[in-house]
Amino acid sequence: MRNNIENAIVSSEESGSRARSGGLFRLIGLSAGALIIGSMAALCGDSSNLGYVHVDMIDNSFSPPLQRIHKGGTIVFKNIGRNPHNAVAVDDAWSTENDFGSLNMMGGDKASVTYPEEGVFPYYCTFHATPDQRVGMVGTIVVGNVEYTPQTAEKAEPASEWTGVTRKVPSQYPTIQTAVDAADPGDMVLIAPGIYREEVVITTPSLIIRGEDRNKVIVDGEHVRGNAVTVVGADGVAIENMTARNAVLNGFFWTSVNGYRGSHLTAYNNGDYGIYAFDSQNGVIKHSYASGSPDSSFYIGQCYPCKAIIHDIVAEYSALGYSGTNAGGELYLINSIWKNNIVGLAPNTLDSELLPPQREATIWGNIVLNNNNIEAPFVALTWPSFGNGILVAGGLRNHIEKNVIINHPNNGIVMLPNLQENFWLSHGTIVKDNYIAGSGRTDISLSGPISMGNCFSGNSFSTTIPFGLEQLSGCDSAIRYMMGGDMSMMMGAMAMMMDAKMGNFQSGDYKTQPIPGAQPEMPEEMKAKIEPALSPFEDHSYLIAEAGFHPEAQKYLAEAKGGPSYVGSVQTVVPGGFLAIIYHIFAYLLPFVVYASWTFMAFLDMHQRKENNLGWTAGIILVPFLGSLAYHLKGGSTLPGWLRKSMLISGGGVFLLVVLIAVALVL
Structure with missing residues (x-):
């Protein structure tokens, strides 16, 4: 098998179909889970919140963006996203800071605002809206019986080509922002070498923002400014040949755009993401490097169809090399290197962002290596993904092919469900022609x-x-068997989430992650082309057609270490700890003991009764747990009542208690 794949690497032959299969499956009516969560809601509910109106802070948007309340009413703003947010009135009359005590509201934080007067109150998030508070993460509160007509911010028309105008920084403009503010659609802003201590916000479409030297043009957030370079609602903006570092949030960030291009970019030691495209379509990120982020080095999120390509990038020293929440549809992650992170690539579904589920991403021809970096920065949500190469959490109809995946202490490729408001299965994914060791x-x-x-x-x-x-669920097979999976991985991830919440594992500091060396400069022939990002996905479709095994696949195969593992689910999830051991025993191994004891005692009782009941026998065998449980409750068992009750309640009770504690701490 290895020789066949290595021959394919050498010849760069592409084989197989990229067909998608499957559909959306949502599990409804999970009685045990509903009982646990319903009980928690009843126990933990706060009656003081009755009658409040809620506005959710989803990452980069308010939901709903327009909310009406009565005079004297109260709105509870709750951050259900992963990024910091706030809500501030455009006229500064109110702010979530007044109640919460800080502008920095993290996931799960809440703040209340009361409106004693009628009127219309526009507001914005200081982290994710433009300086004029009109575009980006903005919303409106309408109080009382007042007329309100929504206002739509006007967007400038994008340009189809370079205007021929170059605005130079600092020789003509002292800062990047002043040059951007002066530019018309289609202009180029050319930046000379230097360290620019500013936060650049771009709202003009079709600009080309380019550094003269990738390694010497640096936008430095100094760990006090939110984003290094942000493009908000401006279509067709290209950012090229420069570096962003030390931002509190993101290095390079496009949001709510159609058309974007990032080329020869370096982003390191930023507090959220390195290079980030959100709620955006029709883009390409290529020839770039990102590292040292507590979330992910590269992120494309909340888009369908995304029509986006990530090509020839390096991601390292972050929690996730790639994260793609609710992103898919003509989304290609090809011929790139993902190494030394907590996890390599993690397409995932979350209900806390729009457009769930994640679906139809292609992960093709990548090197995924040594993603087990315990010193990388992370947040609680990302820590349970530790030690995996490619992790699909609740994703549908993805395509994983021709990747070299080496040296991961947990799994090379793992697909698991994701539970938030809904239970999302990882379904319909093609895993083909990969080398995993x-x-x-x-x-x-x-x-x-x-x-x-x-x-x-x-x-x-x-x-x-x-x-x-491969034998039971081959891609060319007419029938794919429905299978159960490894529950120990789920229980281990739950234990790791608890560890992160309780502070048992300390995150690395994103501010002190390794500083990368000099990165390849944008070639002169590419610099000669000056054009906005009008149709980058279509323009780079040749990269999809040419994708095969990574050009350096043979090199990494030769350096591969570690032999085959036959431990499987007997081993606790790495890194182990007290909680990992406890949950491995009581939440994974205990159910097997419970099943064995219930089943053995049921058959023993039937044998002692000298009854040959084929119905009960079939039920016990074909319906694990429930069959033997039903027999002991309704099958006429002659076992003493105290024995049956203690057997049924003790094992199942301990299991449910362990899960209940985890749910209470994690959710």
């Missing part, structure tokens, strides 16, 4: 109670969980 638990893993529609063919690996994935 040096995995601590298993090379390919399905995690969770059930897996449907995924297929596996032509991969080079040592172990899979469950056994026989």
Whole structure:
């Protein structure tokens, strides 16, 4: 198998179809989960909140953006996203800071604002709106019976080509921002070498922002400014050949745009993401480097279809090399290197952002290496993904092919469900012609109670969980068997989430992550082309057609370390700890003991009764847990009542208690 894949690497032959399969499956009516969560809601509910109107702070938007309340009413603003947010009146009459005590509201934080007078109150988030408070993360509160006509911010028309005008910094303009403010659509802002201590916000479409030297043109946030360079609602902006560092939030950031291009960019030691495109379509990020972010080095989120390409990038020393929440549809992550992070790539579904589920991303021809960096910065939500190469959490119809995935202490490729407001299965994904080695638990893993529609063919690996994935769910097979998955991975991730919440594992400091060396300069032939990002996805579609194994795949294969692992789910999830051991025993191993005891005692009782009841026998065998439970409750068991009750309640009770504690701490 390895020789076949290595031959394919050398010849760069592309094989196989990129067909998508499957559909959306949402699990409804999980009785145990509903009981736990419903009980928690009843116990933890706060009656003082009755009658309040809520506005959710989703990452980069308010939901709903327009809210009406009565005179004297109160609105509770709650951050349900992953980024810091706030709400501030345009006229500074009120702010969430007054109630919360800080402008920096993190996920889960709430603040109340009361409106004693009628009127219309526009507001914005200071982190994610333009300086004029009109574009980006903005909203409106309408109080009382007043007339209100929504105002739509006017957007300048994008330009189809360079105007021929170059605005030079600092020879003509003292700062990047003054040059940007003076520019017309289609102009180029050319930046000379220097350290620019500013926060650049771009709202003019079709600008070309370019540094003369990638390594010497540096926008420095000094750990006090939010974003280094932000493009808000401006279509067709290209940013090229420069560096962003030390921002509190993001290095390079496009939001709510159609058309974007990032080329030869370096972003390091920024407090959220390195290079980030949100709620945006029709883009390309190429020949770039990002590192040292507590969330991800590269992020494309909340778009469908995204029509986006990430090509020839390096991501390291971050929590996630790539994160793609609710992003997919003609989204290609190709021929790039993802190494030394907590996890390599993690497309995922979250209900706290728009457009769930994540679906239809292609991960093709990448090097995914050594993603087990315990010194990388992270936030609680990202820590449970530690030690995996490619992790798909609640994603649908993705395509993972021709990747080299080496040296991960947990799993090379793992697909698991994700639970937030809904329970999202990882379903319908094609895993084909990958080389996976040096995995601590298993090379390919399905995690969770059930897996449907995924297929596996032509991969080079040592172990899979469950056994026989390629035989039972081959991509060319007419039938794909519905399988259960590895529950120990889910329980281990739950324990890691608890550890992160309780501070048992300390995040690395994003401010002190390794500083990268000089990165490749933008070639002169590329500098000769000056054009806005009018149709970057279409212009770079040739990269998709040419994608095969990574050009350096042979080099990394030769350096691969670590033999095959046959430990599988017997091993606790790495890194272990007290909680990991407890949850491995009581939430993973205990159910097997409970099942064995219930089933054994049921068959023993039938044997002692000398009854040959085929119905109960079939039910116990074919319906694990529930069959034996039903027999002990309704099957006429002759076992003493105290024995049956203690057997049924003790094992199941301990399991539910352990899960309940985890849910209470994690949610």
